[in-house]
Amino acid sequence: MAQTIAVLDFGSQYTQVIVRRIRECEVYSKIYHYTTTAEELKKDGVIGIILSGGPSSVFAKSAPIPDRALFELGVPVLGICYGLQLMGKMLGGTVAKSKAREFGKGTLAIKKPGRLFAKLPRKLQVWNSHGDKVTEMPPGFISIGTTDNSPFAVIEDRKRNFYGIQFHPEVFHTERGVDVIRNYLVNVCQAAQDWTTKDYIKYSVKQIRKSVGKSRVLLGLSGGVDSSVTAALIHKAMGKQLTCVFVDNGLLRKGERESVESLYGKHFRIDLRVVDASRLFLRRLKGVDESEQKRKIIGRTFVEVFEKSLKSIIGGAEFLAQGTLYPDVIESGAIDGNPAALIKSHHNVGGLPDRMKLKVLEPLRELFKDEVRAVGSALGLPREVVWRQPFPGPGLGVRVLGEITKDRLEVLREADAILMEEMKNSDWYWKVWQSFCVFLPVKSVGVIGDERNYSWVIAVRVVESIDAMTADWIRLPYDLLQRISNRITNEVTAVSRVVLDISSKPPATIEWE
Numbered sequence: 001m002a003q004t005i006a007v008l009d010f011g012s013q014y015t016q017v018i019v020r021r022i023r024e025c026e027v028y029s030k031i032y033h034y035t036t037t038a039e040e041l042k043k044d045g046v047i048g049i050i051l052s053g054g055p056s057s058v059f060a061k062s063a064p065i066p067d068r069a070l071f072e073l074g075v076p077v078l079g080i081c082y083g084l085q086l087m088g089k090m091l092g093g094t095v096a097k098s099k100a101r102e103f104g105k106g107t108l109a110i111k112k113p114g115r116l117f118a119k120l121p122r123k124l125q126v127w128n129s130h131g132d133k134v135t136e137m138p139p140g141f142i143s144i145g146t147t148d149n150s151p152f153a154v155i156e157d158r159k160r161n162f163y164g165i166q167f168h169p170e171v172f173h174t175e176r177g178v179d180v181i182r183n184y185l186v187n188v189c190q191a192a193q194d195w196t197t198k199d200y201i202k203y204s205v206k207q208i209r210k211s212v213g214k215s216r217v218l219l220g221l222s223g224g225v226d227s228s229v230t231a232a233l234i235h236k237a238m239g240k241q242l243t244c245v246f247v248d249n250g251l252l253r254k255g256e257r258e259s260v261e262s263l264y265g266k267h268f269r270i271d272l273r274v275v276d277a278s279r280l281f282l283r284r285l286k287g288v289d290e291s292e293q294k295r296k297i298i299g300r301t302f303v304e305v306f307e308k309s310l311k312s313i314i315g316g317a318e319f320l321a322q323g324t325l326y327p328d329v330i331e332s333g334a335i336d337g338n339p340a341a342l343i344k345s346h347h348n349v350g351g352l353p354d355r356m357k358l359k360v361l362e363p364l365r366e367l368f369k370d371e372v373r374a375v376g377s378a379l380g381l382p383r384e385v386v387w388r389q390p391f392p393g394p395g396l397g398v399r400v401l402g403e404i405t406k407d408r409l410e411v412l413r414e415a416d417a418i419l420m421e422e423m424k425n426s427d428w429y430w431k432v433w434q435s436f437c438v439f440l441p442v443k444s445v446g447v448i449g450d451e452r453n454y455s456w457v458i459a460v461r462v463v464e465s466i467d468a469m470t471a472d473w474i475r476l477p478y479d480l481l482q483r484i485s486n487r488i489t490n491e492v493t494a495v496s497r498v499v500l501d502i503s504s505k506p507p508a509t510i511e512w513e
């Protein structure tokens with residue numbers, strides 16, 4: 001395993017960002033709850049510690065305080081913002097409450113670059129966000145950088161390899177922030193920069209083999225990025241010991257099932273079982289037009305079908321693989337919660353592994369999404385899979401408004417396939433967060449030849465987003481929109497009108513439901 005840098009989490013919104021920046025420098029890092037003991041860090045072979053920022057004041061009664069013994073491990077420590085103030089307080093300096101919170105950009109002047117600022121300019125624009133500040137350094141420290149507000153913006157104790165910085169090197173607004181982090185990793189912690197995709201795959205394959213042994217692994221394949229990369233990785237490690245189950249719920253897009261069959265079945269030669277449950281899903285959805293109820297039926301039916309199909313192939317299987325990622329793992333262990341919750345998985349399909357007495361195998365649980373994509377590419381998954389747009393679990397079930405019928409699904413599928421083709425041909429597909437069609441259960445008047453007819457309306461939704469929390473509609477070129485609309489109304493006879501959704505999120509959502 002790669003060398004580890006521990007980031008102790010004191011509740012900063014940037015903790016995950018710090019870990020990502022460290023990994024961008026090809027050094028492995030993970031988040032530890034602030035209560036983690038020095039003993040545990042030592043056991044994990046940690047080669048450097050970062051104390052993250054946090055919303056608390058060191059003067060607050062409930063201020064999170066780490067194990068004092070971590071300063072005696074002989075391992076370098078870097079305190080960021082709250083982490084610096086903690087060092088100030090815990091190592092014998094003085095910290096004072098500032099009258100005003102220092103927030104936003106400031107200029108950092110470096111007096112002595114040392115190892116942390118080696119080969120960096122003497123003046124840097126940095127991002128601050130703090131209330132308290134160090135007013136007297138702990139014994140053994142010297143100040144190596146100042147801002148207008150603080151003579152102790154950067155302090156170091158070279159002998160013990162302790163550093164404190166008041167600004168946030170991990171945020172985008174801090175100039176050369178990643179270089180400061182890299183200097184800490186390479187110059188101070190002497191990290192080997194061995195966290196690369198290639199090395200990770202090697203390590204992970206070994207781990208999977210070790211934990212699985214001779215048993216079989218089952219995996220529910222959805223065709224999404226996470227389950228696809230999980231499949232490719234386990235397949236590399238275990239070959240035929242992996243069986244993938246793909247449920248056709250009748251709510252898939254055009255050609256989706258076929259492309260899964262061709263990629264995993266034919267290309268990778270994975271033991272793939274396709275379960276066609278489309279009739280069952282559609283029967284259960286008959287007459288239902290309320291969206292929450294549709295979701296419930298789809299979710300419940302999926303678990304039922306999946307469980308049944310697993311039972312039929314379970315012989316000798318001991319593991320159920322899941323595409324859990326690192327952010328899912330972190331989210332299940334809140335800062336004030338029980339640190340043990342950090343290792344709990346929250347992706348279990350309705351408690352299924354427990355019910356079926358299967359162990360859970362989560363080979364991506366240490367990775368961020370961008371790392372998962374890199375692993376997927378390295379394993380030979382095509383761009384279409386690795387950079388696939390998000391697609392909701394209930395599939396087209398949330399994109400046919402009103403009652404879901406076979407005919408309506410067919411109309412939506414055809415229209416959506418045209419949109420997808422035009423988005424790919426124009427290269428826009430890769431630049432947007434999501435692009436899809438929605439079936440509206442309204443008929444509007446149209447005219448073909450001399451005849452008036454009443455046909456369906458399709459809405460086109462194309463949005464940009466960073467994390468799906470907010471989104472904005474994309475200003476696609478008019479000629480592209482025209483082509484999309486012309487083709488849908490010409491080629492899908494049951495559609496007479498195409499409308500464009502120009503709502504942002506909030507107040508609208510991405511899906512129409």
Ligand code: XMP
Nearest residue numbers: 390391392393394434468505509510511512
């Ligand atoms: P909304 O519509 O809430 O969607 O703005 C935010 C993001 O989540 C996706 N989405 C889902 N994904 N199961 C999923 O796996 C679902 O039930 C579901 N509903 C919405 C949506 O496509 C968007 O990316």
